[in-house]
Amino acid sequence: MEKPLINKLAIIGVGLMGGSLALALREKGEVAEVVGIGRGLPNLEEAKALRIIDSYTQNIMEGVRGADVVIVATPVGSIVDIIAENQKHMKDGAIITDVGSVKGEIVEGVDRVLDDRLHFVGGHPIAGTEKSGASAAFPGLYRGSRCILTPTQKTDKAALDKVLRMWQAADADVIVMETKEHDKILAAISHLPHMVAYALVNTVDGVRDFEEGILKYSAGGFKDFTRIASSSPEMWRDICLMNRAAVIDMIDRFTAQLGDIRDMVEEGDNPGLLENFERSKQARDSL
Amino acid sequence: MEKPLINKLAIIGVGLMGGSLALALREKGEVAEVVGIGRGLPNLEEAKALRIIDSYTQNIMEGVRGADVVIVATPVGSIVDIIAENQKHMKDGAIITDVGSVKGEIVEGVDRVLDDRLHFVGGHPIAGTEKSGASAAFPGLYRGSRCILTPTQKTDKAALDKVLRMWQAADADVIVMETKEHDKILAAISHLPHMVAYALVNTVDGVRDFEEGILKYSAGGFKDFTRIASSSPEMWRDICLMNRAAVIDMIDRFTAQLGDIRDMVEEGDNPGLLENFERSKQARDSL
Structure with missing residues (x-):
């Protein structure tokens, strides 16, 4: 042997x-x-x-x-x-x-x-x-x-x-x-999605315009989408604080992307939204 | 009969x-x-x-x-x-x-x-x-x-x-x-998550700091999280344009929530982040 x-x-x-x-x-x-x-x-x-x-x-x-x-x-x-x-x-x-x-x-x-x-x-x-x-x-x-x-x-x-x-x-x-490259890649594909999921659940849970909470209306799609918000809070606090610069950079890039969509919705930019969503779908489908 | x-x-x-x-x-x-x-x-x-x-x-x-x-x-x-x-x-x-x-x-x-x-x-x-x-x-x-x-x-x-x-x-x-209540609820639990997913995929796909695209590093979590970005671009363009006011309101609420997380990361607000993530996890786990 x-x-x-x-x-x-x-x-x-x-x-x-x-x-x-x-x-x-x-x-x-x-x-x-x-x-x-x-x-x-x-x-x-x-x-x-x-x-x-x-x-x-x-x-x-x-x-x-x-x-x-x-x-x-x-x-x-x-x-x-x-x-x-x-x-x-x-x-x-x-x-x-x-x-x-x-x-x-x-x-x-x-x-x-x-x-x-x-x-x-x-x-x-x-x-x-x-x-x-x-x-x-x-x-x-x-x-x-x-x-x-x-x-x-x-x-x-x-x-x-x-x-x-x-x-x-x-x-x-x-x-x-290199460590820097690793930390940028992980900020994008993993750390940002977790921050987004935590923020999304808090946003929806924070809608108090009605008598009852609205999370109960959520169907399978929302549950799948927010599954990672069930991850360990301690672990993710530590990760994002230890990868601070890259996490902030990715949150800023994401906020700009979502801001573009917001502006197109406000302006009723029909072709712009379609192009944006099609580009996203194509990238997602390539995974 | x-x-x-x-x-x-x-x-x-x-x-x-x-x-x-x-x-x-x-x-x-x-x-x-x-x-x-x-x-x-x-x-x-x-x-x-x-x-x-x-x-x-x-x-x-x-x-x-x-x-x-x-x-x-x-x-x-x-x-x-x-x-x-x-x-x-x-x-x-x-x-x-x-x-x-x-x-x-x-x-x-x-x-x-x-x-x-x-x-x-x-x-x-x-x-x-x-x-x-x-x-x-x-x-x-x-x-x-x-x-x-x-x-x-x-x-x-x-x-x-x-x-x-x-x-x-x-x-x-x-x-x-009432229609207004329906449209607010759906903007929160369905329309916002779709906008977020489209923006997230475009953000990650838009990182061109390295020779190759970084989407290939994504593991199961990212794929699950972005599944809804594979939805029909035409359908989602129409939905968000027809529910414009509520969609914009929810994007703004979400952007504020993510902005809070960003600020806490920048300031190294250890207890603040933990409280935020714990609140989110609790709401998600209640689904």
Whole structure:
């Protein structure tokens, strides 16, 4: 049998993302041992019962000891601190990577604090379901989805290569780009839609012209459209505050686009509206 | 056997909406004869083959002759003209109703042109699927969904009652309200989300900072969120131009809400964003 890519893998945060990666790597025989690290004991116990991890601990310092690769799969706002506080317990040459939806602030933050004897590679697999926790993990989560890695000039080439091969082993389509590009793209395709969904629900819920609320009239279309407004408020607060400049830029671009539609409605610009909607439909249908 | 509610029903536009109503009424034995009227021969032939209608014609004047109830299930921009041009061929006391997503302009328009010997009741069943055409029709489309009727002071009480019982026979939850209220509610829960979706896709597709378009990075969430941007551009142009004032009002309310989020992101207003997103999630989860 070939030597696995990773001997000992430590996962901080054994949820949908970290758990699915562990399952994919185990399925391919690319990891020999997986240690799960987390705060909630029931979730860790379930992860072990599901054979996602071999062992677990609630103590990060203990869990990262001897790991070749450490995946930080915790909320974006906690990643830099977790690395800063626990790195002295990691072995020389250990590779740390993350799955956070924002890269600029995280990569810069880690670069500022990281020991020279360790390596960090920023990562973001663009995948997910509405479920969370270890029980939602499955080995095919990353199959065919994109995973963006954001090395800097300081990033060790061998470490980047190992993280890249790890995601390829999970069948992800790995793309390498700069943090700035990642953060702009994600602001557009993910962060802006969430802000829009939250604002839309609050707008409709805020219509108090009638005796009763009007949300009860909403049919399937509205429910589908606003599903992402059911996402975690804490998570999205952190993401948009950590990707502030790009999020504001996208909100401004969007507001201008919606303003164009508003003006055309006001002016009764029949051909203008038709062209606008047709262009949008064409782009949407191309997905 | 009891006498059916409607002896002869004429449906102008035998698509998902009109076809499903005919199927529901037939299933309940509440209609004796259904004539389908439309422009496309293949769709009419299919509607007959599917036993949605008993006979068909491409000539509206011919199709409405002798009908007790005429349903106008055509695009919102055509309803008033169709009634104006064909009413002289309808029998005395015939009841006309529609399924348009806008009520103010249609009800006022019909009121201006309608012969005294005929009755009109504005209607809007809030139902639909992504499919269209007679082949998509099914008798359960309206089951448990809301149907809004918008009579005016001039509306004949017996005609209103008959249209109400017709929708109840299709298992719809019928609600009577003023046109203005209908148009405000629909602007909020339906028209605004469509404008937002069109603007969102155009915004993201308009990001040309990189070599390639960025829509290809979008994952499932973005696709779900923007599904309604695949709706018919002609239909939505007509709807928003016919519900102009309410659509503009809702766009303005929404823009203010999104502006609040933008300001909180810029100011790093951690508790403000959390409260805003939590309020939105709570309203969305209540659906």
